[in-house]
Amino acid sequence: MTETYGEYNLKDQRAQTSHAIQLLQAKIPQLRKNLDKSALAVTQFRKKHHISDPDTYAASVYEMKQTLEQQEQELKAKIAEVETKYNELQKQVGNSTDVAIDKAILAQDTTYQNLVKQFQEAEITYYTELTKYRETHPAMRALKGKRDRLYSLMQAQVESALGSKAGSVGVLTDGTSEIRQTLATQLFEAQTAIAMQTAQLDNVRLARQQVSLAFAQIPQLQQTYTELQRQFSFNSSLFTKFSERLEELRIADAQEIPAWRLLERPLLPEYTVEPNVLLNLLLGGIGGIAFALAIAQLLERSDRRIRELDEFRELTNMPLLGTVPKLKALQAYSFDSAKVVPSYEYSVFMESLRSLAINLRYSDSDRSVKSIAFTSAIPSEGKSTLIYHLGCVLAELEHKVLLVDADLRRPTIHKLASLQIALAYLLQLRQIVTGGISCKRLACTIPSIYLPPAPFHRIPWFC
Structure with a gap:
């Protein structure tokens, strides 16, 4: 078998060398022809213009x-x-x-x-x-x-x-x-x-x-001569390289010896080398952890939202009035009973709103806060829920509160307050715009809270 491999390797190497030699032998005549053509062009240029070197001329x-x-x-x-x-x-x-x-x-x-x-x-x-x-x-x-x-x-x-x-x-x-x-x-x-x-x-x-x-006429002659000389140098260099390579392949073909040699008798292994299950599991686990950490780091860097109070303080350098916990949903409350505001004394949400109300009250000791505007970057961030319950807390603190729902397309304050809206309010609102009636006649009064109606959710063509 060793002799067979040696003979096969020698034939394969010689076949590759012979193919390269044949390719070079077929290419060299064309290269020689191109070289002679470029040399003749340089000679004719010198004879025609009677100059040997344009620079010297x-x-x-x-x-x-x-x-x-x-x-x-x-x-x-x-x-x-x-x-x-x-x-x-x-x-x-x-x-x-x-x-x-x-x-x-x-x-x-x-x-x-x-x-x-x-x-x-x-x-x-x-x-x-x-x-x-x-x-x-x-x-x-x-x-x-x-x-x-x-x-x-x-x-x-x-x-x-x-x-x-x-x-x-x-x-x-x-x-x-x-x-x-x-x-x-x-x-x-x-x-x-x-x-x-x-x-x-x-x-x-x-x-x-x-x-x-x-x-x-010298610049044009210099340009023409330079181009002819460059073509001649290129053809000469190419012809020289191919000729040298052909001689090297001929010498290598004459000195070719088998690359195969028997160093040691083959032995049948007792244990399998591949696959190494333990090593593969270990490498897979390490790779998965590294990939997960990289994905987490990438997501964290690409997320520009503010999630922590420390981030908010670093970015804004503004005083913090209060923090409100995130809740999935709150139940709407009815004010039909004698009790003005439902009790949320044991609710973390309401306690945070009470703290916010107190901070708003004492945020500026020189003057009292009469109006507060709430807004957000994107819809559905809880503005209506927050201001409704904050209004309730301020009402508990014996403040007169007027909630103005500025969302004319999809108002929600009236839903949280469980108010029944009639289509007649729309006509009355038009009269307000034209100056027919006063805004106070449209306000819906509940204990300690004034809430203007929001009838536009009932008008499909307006939304």
């Missing part, structure tokens, strides 16, 4: 944006400075800017300057020889022809150097002073610098706009 874009803004400010300052210099030079030169620049270009043209020198020398020679010979002399004609040829070469050189602007400048036969030439050169350099810096400023502004647009 954001830092570099922000730094580039700051650099371009700084360059823009510097170029604006330089352009303003060069424009100021340009305006000053233009005032000093006197001519228009284009003419001054064209003259500066001709002044720096070596070929043109050589032609100017030759022209000046030829002209000096011509006028010198003119003092000796007539203009028709062959030598003078030769000098004049040389001078005209040099002038034509100068015009050709001006057109070659200035192009279409040659007509506005003309041919300069006299040399330009060195100062004016320097000013014209500086003016040309200033104009060139303004043009270059303006072009640079336009390029910087265009680059800054492109960088700002790229910087505005």
